[in-house]
Amino acid sequence: MTNILSFVIVGHVDHGKSTLVGRLLYDTDSLSSDKIEEMRKRSTELGHDIEFAYLLDHLEEERVQGITIDTTQVFFKSKKRRYVIIDAPGHVEFVKNMVTGASQANTAILIIDAAQGVQEQTRRHAYILSLLGLRGVTVVINKMDLVGFDKCQFESIEKDITDFLNRIDVHVNVCIPIAAKTGDNVVSRSNEMNWYKGPTTMEALDAVEIDIRRDSATFIFPVQDVFKLDDERVILGTIESGSIRENEYVSVLPTLQKTKINKLKVFGREIAEASAGESIGVITQAPVFLDRGMVLVNDENDVVCSDTIQAHLFWMHPKSYALGDKVDIRIATQEVRCVIEMVVKKINSSTLELINAAEAEIKNLEVAQVKIKTKKAVMYKRFQDNQGVGRFVLVRDGSICAGGIII
Amino acid sequence: MTKTLDHLSRLENQSIFIIREAYSQFRNIAMLWSIGKDSTTLMWLVRKAFFGKVPFAVLHIDTGYKFKEIYDFRDTYAQQWGINLMVVKNDEAIAQGVCPKTGKFECCNQLKTEALKQTMDKYKFKALYLGIRRDEHGIRAKERVFSTRDEDFEWDYKNQSPELWDQYKTKATHEEHIRVHPLLGWTELDIWQYILRENIPIVSLYFAKQGRRYRSIGCETCCSPVASQADTVEKIVEELQTSTISERSGRAQDKESAYIMQKLRSLGYM
Ligand SMILES: Nc1nc2c(ncn2[C@@H]2O[C@H](COP(=O)(O)OP(=O)(O)OP(=O)(O)O)[C@@H](O)[C@H]2O)c(=O)[nH]1
Numbered sequence: 001m002t003n004i005l006s007f008v009i010v011g012h013v014d015h016g017k018s019t020l021v022g023r024l025l026y027d028t029d030s031l032s033s034d035k036i037e038e039m040r041k042r043s044t045e046l047g048h049d050i051e052f053a054y055l056l057d058h059l060e061e062e063r064v065q066g067i068t069i070d071t072t073q074v075f076f077k078s079k080k081r082r083y084v085i086i087d088a089p090g091h092v093e094f095v096k097n098m099v100t101g102a103s104q105a106n107t108a109i110l111i112i113d114a115a116q117g118v119q120e121q122t123r124r125h126a127y128i129l130s131l132l133g134l135r136g137v138t139v140v141i142n143k144m145d146l147v148g149f150d151k152c153q154f155e156s157i158e159k160d161i162t163d164f165l166n167r168i169d170v171h172v173n174v175c176i177p178i179a180a181k182t183g184d185n186v187v188s189r190s191n192e193m194n195w196y197k198g199p200t201t202m203e204a205l206d207a208v209e210i211d212i213r214r215d216s217a218t219f220i221f222p223v224q225d226v227f228k229l230d231d232e233r234v235i236l237g238t239i240e241s242g243s244i245r246e247n248e249y250v251s252v253l254p255t256l257q258k259t260k261i262n263k264l265k266v267f268g269r270e271i272a273e274a275s276a277g278e279s280i281g282v283i284t285q286a287p288v289f290l291d292r293g294m295v296l297v298n299d300e301n302d303v304v305c306s307d308t309i310q311a312h313l314f315w316m317h318p319k320s321y322a323l324g325d326k327v328d329i330r331i332a333t334q335e336v337r338c339v340i341e342m343v344v345k346k347i348n349s350s351t352l353e354l355i356n357a358a359e360a361e362i363k364n365l366e367v368a369q370v371k372i373k374t375k376k377a378v379m380y381k382r383f384q385d386n387q388g389v390g391r392f393v394l395v396r397d398g399s400i401c402a403g404g405i406i407i
Numbered sequence: 408m409t410k411t412l413d414h415l416s417r418l419e420n421q422s423i424f425i426i427r428e429a430y431s432q433f434r435n436i437a438m439l440w441s442i443g444k445d446s447t448t449l450m451w452l453v454r455k456a457f458f459g460k461v462p463f464a465v466l467h468i469d470t471g472y473k474f475k476e477i478y479d480f481r482d483t484y485a486q487q488w489g490i491n492l493m494v495v496k497n498d499e500a501i502a503q504g505v506c507p508k509t510g511k512f513e514c515c516n517q518l519k520t521e522a523l524k525q526t527m528d529k530y531k532f533k534a535l536y537l538g539i540r541r542d543e544h545g546i547r548a549k550e551r552v553f554s555t556r557d558e559d560f561e562w563d564y565k566n567q568s569p570e571l572w573d574q575y576k577t578k579a580t581h582e583e584h585i586r587v588h589p590l591l592g593w594t595e596l597d598i599w600q601y602i603l604r605e606n607i608p609i610v611s612l613y614f615a616k617q618g619r620r621y622r623s624i625g626c627e628t629c630c631s632p633v634a635s636q637a638d639t640v641e642k643i644v645e646e647l648q649t650s651t652i653s654e655r656s657g658r659a660q661d662k663e664s665a666y667i668m669q670k671l672r673s674l675g676y677m
Contacts, residue, residue, distance in 0.1 A: 004414060072548040073541050075594050084592075096569040100551070103571045224424070225431035229458050236431075236456075238424045267455040277412050279423035281458065292431055316569060330574055391572060399568040399576055 005210055006073075006084035008102045010125035011111035013091045016142040020111060020180040021074065021087045022052025024202070027187035030076035052181070073101075080206040091121075095365060096316045099128060099403065107208050108137045109201070110161070114153055114177070115146045118160045124350040124365070126161075130168045131314050131367065133383060133391070133405060137165070138204050139175040145182060149192040167352065174204050217242045219250065219298040220389060222332035223290055227281070234265060234281040235290050240332060240388040242298065243275030244282075251300040252288055253379040260285040293334045295379045295389075303389070305379045309372040311392070313362075313404030314349065321362040321394075321402070328395040329374060332388055335395075337375040344369040362402075369407075382406050415601050418593055419452065424573065425552055425589040426456040429534055430463070432577045433585070437464040437493075438536040439523075442477045443624050444609055445538035447484075448598055449590055451607050453536070454488065461490050466526060466535075468495045470518040474624065480610040493530075497522035527584060534585040542594045553577065554586045596647045603640045614638045 009017045022039075025031050039051070072087045086105055088098040102108065108129050112122055129137060139161055147153045158175045165172055176185055177196050184190035187202045199207065219242035227234045244250070249260050264271050265281035274280045284290065297303055309329075315321060321340065329338040340362070346355040347367045355366065362368050383390030383405035394402040412420065429436055438453065438461075440446045453461055467481055485492040497505075500517040527535070541548040551567055553575035568576045576585070590598075602609060612621045619632035637643040 073592075074548060075542050097567070099571065100567075100569045224427050227457060227462075229460070234458065236427050238420065265458060267458045277417060277420055279420045279427070279456070393571050393574045400571060400574060403569075403571045403574075 003210055004082045004084055005107065005205070005208060006086060006105050007107045007109060007205065007208075008086040008088055008105035008129075009109045009111060010088050010098060010102060010129065012113065012116070012119040012121040012125075013089075015111050015113040015116070015119075015122070016180045017111055018087055019052045020109070020140070020142065020178075020186065020201075021085050023180050023183050023186045024085065025074065025076050026052065027183055028076055028078055028202070073104075078202055078206055083205070088125075095124070095128070098125060099132070099314070099316060102129060102134070103132055103403070105134065106210055108134050109205075110137045110139045111180075112139065112141050112157055112161060113146075114141050114143045114157065117157050118164065120350045122161070123164055123352070126165060126170060127168055127349050127352070127367065128314060130170045131312060131405065132403075133387065135169070136171045136173050136208075138173045138201070138208070139165075140178045140180075140201055141175065142178050142180050144177045144184065144190075144193065145179045149177070149190075151193075151195045154196075173208065174198055176201055176204060218302040218386075219244050219296070220303065220386070221250075221282070221296040222334065222389070223292055223294045223296065224333050225292055226290060229281075232283055233290075234283060235296075236279075236281055237296075237333070238279045239274060239276050241276050241386055243273060244298065245273045248298065250284075250296045250298050252290065253295045253297060253300065253303070253305050254377045255288075255294070256300065257288050259288045293336075295332070295334065297379070303379055303381055305377050307374045307377045309374065309378070309380065309392075309406055310344075310370075311372060311404045311406050312367065312369050313394070313402045315362045315364060315366050315368070315402045317396070317399070317401035318364050319396075319401070320364065323360045325396075327401070329372060329378070329392050330395060331378055331380050331392045334378050336378055338372050338394075340368075340370045341373040342371040344371065380406055415597065415604060418597060419455070419601070421573075421592070422449075422452045422589040423456045425575075425587065426453055426536070428573075428575065428577075429536065429553070429585075429587040429589075430456075433534040435463075435530075435532055436534040436536065436587070437466050437527075437530070437532045439538070440465045440467050440481075440490075440492075441538070441624075442467065442473075442481050442610055443538075444598055444602065444613060445540060445590060445593075447609060448593075448601060448607060449536065449538040450484075450488070450490075451605060452589065461488060463491070464493050464530070464532075465490045466493050466495050466523070468519050468522055470514075470522075471496070471501060472518075474610075474612055476610050476612050477624065480608075484608065493526065495522050495526045497525065532584065534587055536587045536589065538590050539588050540590050540593050540595070540598070550588055550591060551576070552588050552591055554588065555583050556586060557583050596644065599640060599644045599647060603644055609640070613643065615642075 009020060011017055074085050076083050076085065086101040088101040110122065110126055112118060141154050141157050154177045162172050176198060177193055178185040178201060180186060184192060185200045187200060189200055220240040221237050222240060223235055224237040227236050244261060246261055246264055249258055251258055261282055262285050263283040264274050265283065324339055326337055326339055328335050343362065346362065348355055349365050349367045379389065381390050390406045392404055393400045440450060497518050500521060505514055505517045539547050539550065551570045555576060556562055570576065612624050614620055615635045615638045618634060618636060620635045620637060621630060621632050624630055635646060637646045
C-alpha cells in the first residue's frame, strides 16, 4: 500500500459533495469515535438530523449556511489502498477554491443531483477538470431517493452529462446511481436499484489506475535557488523529468551554455544518479552563471525555448484581464513578465458558448485560447508531452489570477 | 531509468521542494519549533534541504508552562544541530498574570499568538515555517501551503488565494506575512513512519510510561496523556494503524467549543 490516490469531488452547489465524502469515511470505518460523536452533537445543536457534511465543513459559516466555502482534504483507506479526498466547494463564488483543490487531484468524481440534473457548475467544474488535464471522471448521480430510484431519470441524466463531457474531451469511467445520505451504492450495494449492475462508488475508485506520468525521458531540472554551502555553490531544484548521473553534460536554458555535472548532492547519503521527483543539489563545473529560473536539460532539441506561447487558460480573478496588461507568467521556477497578445477564442466555461473574442478583456470564469508574448525566452513543452513544464499560472500582485496549459 | 518513489520519499521530496521554494522567496524567514514530533520532523527536512544547515532563525514560543522534557530536548538538539534559537515570550502578559486559569482562550492568544506577533514585528520576519498537517484538525484541512496573514495577523479564511499544482502565493506585500506549511499533506501515521525510517530523535513524552503517553504535546497544563502501551516508535506506528481516537483528543483548546480553534487561528494562532 505505498500508493495513494487523490481524488476531488466536484459538482453544483448542494448536489451532495460533502455528504458523499462523509459517507465514504463513515462506511469505511475511517472516522475516529470522537469525530462521530462530535458530528452527532453538532448536528443536534443546530437542529438537524445527522449531517455527514459536518465532518468536512469545519468553518462556522459553512455549517450554519450549509455550504462549503473552501476546499478540504481528508484521508481514508479502502481495503485496497489509501486515499486523499478533496472536497471542493460548489458555489460559483468559490470557483478558485475548487480549482485549488482539483489541481492536486489524480482523478475526479463529478456529482449530480438526480432531481435537478446537470446544472451550471456541473458543466463548469467538468470543463475546469479538462483544463487542468484530468481526462477521466467517475460520475455519480446522487439523491436517487428523491426520484424514487427511477432508472429512466438516471439514464436521461447519464446521457446529458456524457454528451457534454464528450464535447470537452473528457472520458466517463462509469456513471453510478447513488444516495449519499443513506449510503446506497457508496460503499455498500443498494437494495433499491437492482436494475443497476455496475460497480459501487468505492469499487469504481479502487479500479482507477494512478496515472503514470508519460513525460518524455529528457532530463529537465528547473533551478530553484543557489545555496552557498561553505565554499561551494550548490544548485537546488527538483527534477521535473528524466534522470541524471555525475559527469554528464547538460545545457543551460535560456543561455544555451554547456556545463558538466560534477557532483550530485543529497544530505546524509552519497548518490551518483537521481531521477524525476527527487529534490537534490547539483554542483556544476565552473564558471557558468546559474540562478533561479534557469533550466538544466540534457537535450535542448527536445524542449521549446521561445518568447511566444500558445495556450488555453482559465481566468479566475474578479478583476478582468485587459488586453495588453502586463502580468507575470510562471512555468516551474521560471517567472517573467508577459502580455496576452491575442485572444484566439473565448468560451463561457459553463455553456461552452463562444464569446466575442474581439472584446478587449478576459473576464472572471472565462476560458480563452490565447497567444502569450513573454519579455524573455522561456523554456516549455506542450502539456501533453510534459505536465510540469507544460502548465503555467499568471500572477498579478503576488496572487495567482489564471492557470492554463500549453498547446 | 526513472524509478518510482515510495510514498514517504515522495512526501519528503515535496516538502524539501516547498522549504526551498519559501527560502528562495524570503531570506528573512523564520521557523517555529514547538519541539513536538511534527516540527522536529520539519527541522529534519530543513536540514536535508540545506545539507545539514538551518539557514534561518528558529523560534520556540515559550509560555513557561512547557514540560521539562521539552526544554531539555530543545537545548540538546539546538546545540547539536547548530540552530540559531530564539526563545519567544510575552513577558508583559505573564507579569500581568495571564495563565491557563484566567481562561484558556486568552492564555493561548496572549502567550502564544501575541508573543509571536511581538517577535515578528521586532525582527521583521516576512514568512514563517510551521509544521501543521491537514489531518490534525478540520480547520487546518482548509489551509494552503503558502497562507497569508494580514498586518493584524488575521487569517482571511473565506478569501484565500488559489494555489495551483506547485505554484504558490508568494511575495507578501509589505503589510502581511506568509505562513509556509511544508507538512500539510502528511498524516500522523506518515510522520511516525518517517521518524522510524530516519531514526529522528523525539522527545520522550510521546512514549508510554505506566500505561500512558502523549499523542500531542504543548503546555503541561492543557495536555493530557492517552492510555497506551506504545513505548517505542515501532509500537506507536502499530497503535496508530488500529486506533479510532483522534490525535488532538487530549488537547483542551479543541474541546471547549466547536469553533474555538477557528477563532484562535483566524486571530493568528498556529
Ligand atoms: N435526500 C437526499 N438528500 C441528500 C443526499 N445527499 C445529500 N443530501 C442533502 O443535500 C444537501 C446538500 O448536501 P451537501 O453535501 O452539503 O452538498 P455540497 O455539494 O457539499 O454543497 P456545497 O459544498 O456547498 O457545494 C444536504 O442537506 C444533504 O443532507 C441524498 O442522497 N439524498
